[in-house]
Amino acid sequence: MKKNEDPYKGLLNLFRKLTQQSIQKGTRIGTIISPPPEIKVQCDGMILDKTRLYIDEYWVPGHTRHMVGETDFKGGGSGDAAYESHNHPINNDESLTDTWAPGDKVSMEPVYSDDDNISGQQFIVHAKLRRFDGNG
Incomplete structure (x- = not known):
């Protein structure tokens, strides 16, 4: 570090690199806390709201498809x-009424883009999941 450099800038860059390395790649499983349009999903100990989530229009109540x-x-x-x-x-x-309910399990795919540095980790929420062995 140079004598005139801001030490906090270097520390922030270090945190950014460590955070990017610790993000687990691959599909995650989340639990719906509240359905769209004010969607909240619990995933990996975090509660994510609509500012961090992309969802297919199909899951928005009242979505119309021709x-x-x-x-x-x-x-x-x-x-x-x-x-x-x-x-x-x-x-x-046709107005579709499928949506998620609290407790539903959903697949979540992390979004990796330059946008992440500005708004934090984002996810695409795909589909309602179901297991047939009674474990979820």
Whole structure:
């Protein structure tokens, strides 16, 4: 360290390097504390709020998705021509209501970007997780 350097600047740079090395890479498992839009997730002993999380719009209550397609061919079964096998077009908006509830387990992927130095560690919250062995 040079005689005129700010010792606190050097200390902060050291802390930044140590913190970046200690961040565990890979998918994490979090627990929903409160659902979107005021989402809070507990992960690795921390409670993360919406300022640290990215989530897919699918999980936002009331999210609307435009659906286009057609129904399967089905018949009425009576044998009348009016009920013969037919389908219907689909071209409308569907409002989805899936979201997370307190206690749900979710997959969380750390975001590694230059933004991390400004706003702290951020995560992408992906999906609701479920185990079939009774352990979560």
